[in-house]
Amino acid sequence: MGFSPVKALIDVTDRSRWRREALIGLKLISPDDPACSGIDGEASLTDAAQAQDRIRFFLKDRLTRNFRDVGRAWLSEVGPCVVEVTHAELLDEGSRLFLETLATLPGRDVEVRLQVGAGGSAATALPPESPREDTINRLFARVGGLSESDVDHLYEQAVEYLSVGDSWTAERILRGIQPHRDVPAVWGRLGLAYTMQGRTLEAEFCCLRWRSDPDPVGVAGADYALSMLYARHHPEHLRSLDRTAEYLEHGYAALDRVDEDDDRDLTFHRVFNRNGYALVEFRRGRVDVAIEHLTAGISKLRSGTAVHRMHQTVLMYNLAQCYRRIGRIDSAIETYRELLGVDGKMPEYHMELAHCHLSAEQFNEALASLLEARNLGPSIQEVHSLLGFTYLRIGKTAEALDAYRIAHECDPRDVDALYDYAYLLAESEQTEKALQLACSLDPGLLPRDQAVKLLTLAAEQHAQLGNLPSAHSALEEVLTLNPDDPDARANLDQVAAAMA
Structure with missing residues (x-):
């Protein structure tokens, strides 16, 4: 476990x-x-x-x-x-x-x-006992000789672990039962576990095995999972909007093969599929068509069941994103407010509403939304970055500096958050601290644009502190990366003249 x-x-x-x-x-x-x-x-x-x-x-x-x-x-x-x-x-x-x-x-x-191997710690903490885990471990120890009901139990536990986010435990259980239950559903859940871990090639293999399901609803589920691999999860060089569309269309057609007396919720599955296709239309620039898919889906999910209510919020979120893309900011704000009426405890929804208010230069409204997002999700880095930007726009530099600091602390490896914090430190005349941050990453390991920004900031701080040779060296690195940068060339000439 x-x-x-x-x-x-x-x-x-x-x-x-x-x-x-x-x-x-x-x-x-x-x-x-x-x-x-x-x-x-x-x-x-x-x-x-x-x-x-x-x-x-x-x-x-x-x-x-x-x-x-x-x-x-x-x-x-x-x-x-x-x-x-x-x-x-x-x-x-x-x-x-x-x-x-x-x-x-x-x-x-x-x-x-x-420490590799045994250690000499004076205090040892042991994990608490869990009846659920004891049962899983006991069954797993003799997985080859289990009854059908016991294998069912292990599969259900794997699904539970996937649900809470522990894809690793789910993977181990699923891999253990797969040789004894080689069915599409197991492959599908294993593909989901790999997707959650970013192991997308293994996920695709599993989803293709899932696609052999004789049940058309299972085929539609496999096609949706494959479509999202090609739309979102695969590395950039493997993504394909055409493949995404092909899988979604195949899955949608598969749902037409379900028997008329089937009592499963086919409305949900069809709307779920068209939500995926709305993403295709959105990416292709056909935002109005995406809006049609989403509004039609929302109108069909008014039954109030748990899965309908959840999916309705997904569609509303996507609809608001569409409105924002085409500049209908008032419609986006209205949709986000409606969404928050359904699920007001999702911090990302408050953050996205703040984005809309910022687009409309409604800074006080944006601040209120961001503070609510921070209260609900204090570890979301983007919330703190947006708070820093918003505080700056309303003239609260100290609060902005604190927000940028927290954004940087959320992930010290995030270059953009580090730069925002270092830049505002420099603007606040905390030169040495700004320089320390700007020099804390190796520019040779960064994308060119990020390296240029940090090197330029470092050069400015070196110059402020009177260290002209270091400023000169940093600007030379900038020009090596970006030879046509006129500002860097002018600054280098100015530093060279001062050193002469």
């Missing part, structure tokens, strides 16, 4: 006092923890969705955000500390990612030491 070392760490704290966002993250790591048993009522529809109703699954960025929320709550309980992990070579993937995230939390309050 996954996250055993993390569960051992968490178990030394009183989680009942944690904030809602930390408990939402805890559900991913330890879904059976009593502390998060009632959190669904405080969560967005996406976070609260049950396994059978879930249509949004979490990728790495979302998991890292959850881990930051959990890590901060844990540190607030235990205080500054050292975490020593012995036999680190045996760490599961989820625990490794959590510990990497924990080690990069701001404030240097925790040091994580990974």
Whole structure:
């Protein structure tokens, strides 16, 4: 089972006092923890969705955000500390990612030491016992001789783990049962697990196996998964809008082969498919056609079932994005407000509403939306970056600087967030700190545009501090990367003249 070392760490704290966002993250790591048993009522529809109703699954960025929320709550309980992990070579993937995230939390309050083999730690934390995990481990130990009902149980548990975001545990269970249940549904869930991990070629292989399902609804599901690989998840050089459209059209046609007396919700499946095709039209620049697909779908999902309600919010979100793309900002704002009336606890919706207000230069309204987004999702980096920009536009430099600092701390490896923070430090005459940040990344490892921005900022700070040779060197690097930059050439000439 996954996250055993993390569960051992968490178990030394009183989680009942944690904030809602930390408990939402805890559900991913330890879904059976009593502390998060009632959190669904405080969560967005996406976070609260049950396994059978879930249509949004979490990728790495979302998991890292959850881990930051959990890590901060844990540190607030235990205080500054050292975490020593012995036999680190045996760490599961989820625990490794959590510990990497924990080690990069701001404030240097925790040091994580990974040791190969046994260690000499004086204190050892053991994971709490879980009846669910004990049952899974017991069944898994004799998976080849299980009854059909026991294999069903393992499959259902894998689906549950996928639902909360633990694709690694789900993958291990599915790979264990696949030789004994070689059916399309298992391949489909395994493909989803690989997609969540960014292993898209393996995901495509599994989804193609899923596509052999004799059930037309299964074929439509496989086609949708394959379409999204080619639209969103594959590396850029493998993506294809034409392949996306082909899979969606094939899946839509497959639904016409379902028997008329089938009692499954074909309306949902058809609307789900056309939502995917709306993305194709959106990417092709046919935004009006995408809007037609989305508004028609929304009108068909008014029944109030859980899966309809969830998918309705997805369609409304996409509709608002369409309105924003074609400049109908008032319509986008109206749609986001309607969306928040259905699911007001999704921080991303508040953030996207803020984008619209910013487009309309409604800065006070944008600020109100961003503060609500920050309250609901304090680890979303983009929220803090937008807060920094908005505070600047209303003349609150100190608040902007703090927001940019937090955005940088959310992910110290994000170059744009680092630059925003360093630039405002420079504008605030905190020259040495700005220079330290600008020089903290190797420009040789960055895309050209990002390297040029940081080198230019570093040159300006070197010059401010009177270090003209370093300023000259940085500007020469800029011109090596971008020989036709007139500003860099003029600045280099000016520095050279001052050095003469």
